[in-house]
Amino acid sequence: xxxxxxxxxxxxxxxxxxxxxxxxxxxxxxxxxxxxxxxxxxxxxxxxxxxxxxxxxxxxxxxxxxxxxxxxxxxxxxxxxxxxxxxxxxxxxxxxxxxxxxxxxxxxxxxxxxxxxxxxxxxxxxx
Amino acid sequence: xxxxxxxxxxxxxxxxxxxxxxxxxxxxxxxxxxxxxxxxxxxxxxxxxxxxxxxxxxxxxxxxxxxxxxxxxxxxxxxxxxxxxxxxxxxxxxxxxxxxxxxxxxxxxxxxxxxxxxxxxxxxxxxxxxxxxxxxxxxxxxxxxxxxxxxx
Numbered sequence: 001x002x003x004x005x006x007x008x009x010x011x012x013x014x015x016x017x018x019x020x021x022x023x024x025x026x027x028x029x030x031x032x033x034x035x036x037x038x039x040x041x042x043x044x045x046x047x048x049x050x051x052x053x054x055x056x057x058x059x060x061x062x063x064x065x066x067x068x069x070x071x072x073x074x075x076x077x078x079x080x081x082x083x084x085x086x087x088x089x090x091x092x093x094x095x096x097x098x099x100x101x102x103x104x105x106x107x108x109x110x111x112x113x114x115x116x117x118x119x120x121x122x123x124x125x126x127x
Numbered sequence: 128x129x130x131x132x133x134x135x136x137x138x139x140x141x142x143x144x145x146x147x148x149x150x151x152x153x154x155x156x157x158x159x160x161x162x163x164x165x166x167x168x169x170x171x172x173x174x175x176x177x178x179x180x181x182x183x184x185x186x187x188x189x190x191x192x193x194x195x196x197x198x199x200x201x202x203x204x205x206x207x208x209x210x211x212x213x214x215x216x217x218x219x220x221x222x223x224x225x226x227x228x229x230x231x232x233x234x235x236x237x238x239x240x241x242x243x244x245x246x247x248x249x250x251x252x253x254x255x256x257x258x259x260x261x262x263x264x265x266x267x268x269x270x271x272x273x274x275x276x277x278x279x
Contacts, residue, residue: 015197026231028226029226030220031227032224043258043260069179069262070188071181073180074180075179077177091130096156104193105195105259109263
């Protein structure tokens with residue numbers, strides 16, 4: 001009985017029924033002595049629509065892309081999606097200094113290494 | 128005994144056929160909106176950039192996903208109902224870094240052309256670029272717009 005009511009009550013346009021596909025963004029990952037640098041292609045994602053989480057050595061990126069367009073669809077090769085991807089991050093990343101920017105639909109994520117893991121030149125002293 | 132084997136063969140043959148068909152359908156679904164890359168580099172030129180076209184009565188709207196391109200990297204040409212978008216995505220591999228993973232495919236030139244369903248008034252076309260999405264507003268030419276005829 002209660003189940004029946006539930007079905008009737010649901011509105012056709014309720015957000016729960018709209019399925020947005022989840023895709024993984026393509027990424028480039030670079031490293032130098034000071035930091036790890038990650039680029040991710042996420043066209044259509046505004047900088048407020050992205051969440052970056054770094055917890056227990058696990059970096060997760062999730063974002064939502066909305067497409068605003070008017071008119072009848074003639075053809076469509078991409079649409080609204082949810083971007084999601086997770087990475088394992090090595091120890092020794094200075095979490096407080098992580099910096100992210102969006103540049104023309106590309107996420108630039110800088111993960112600086114903490115001082116302890118940076119390579120260090122040792123000077124030989126004459127004694 | 129022989130005929131039985133044959134039956135088996137036929138059955139498996141049919142299953143294989145079915146699986147191939149389904150594979151193709153599945154690929155259709157996964158290719159839609161799959162991020163280009165994933166080890167394959169950019170797909171063929173006529174597949175990039177991903178583009179949508181909408182028809183809103185008095186104008187067409189073309190939306191293309193061009194991540195990493197600035198407005199100076201893009202060229203848009205229109206003539207009648209022929210539209211061409213081309214550009215170069217500059218490689219952003221930073222200097223002095225070692226690469227761990229490269230899926231986005233470095234510097235790439237692309238060019239994609241469309242034959243639009245109607246003629247366009249090319250003097251009134253607007254183009255915007257935001258968050259890696261190029262939006263073109265293409266007003267239809269006077270002759271291509273539907274006219275309402277009043278009966279006198």
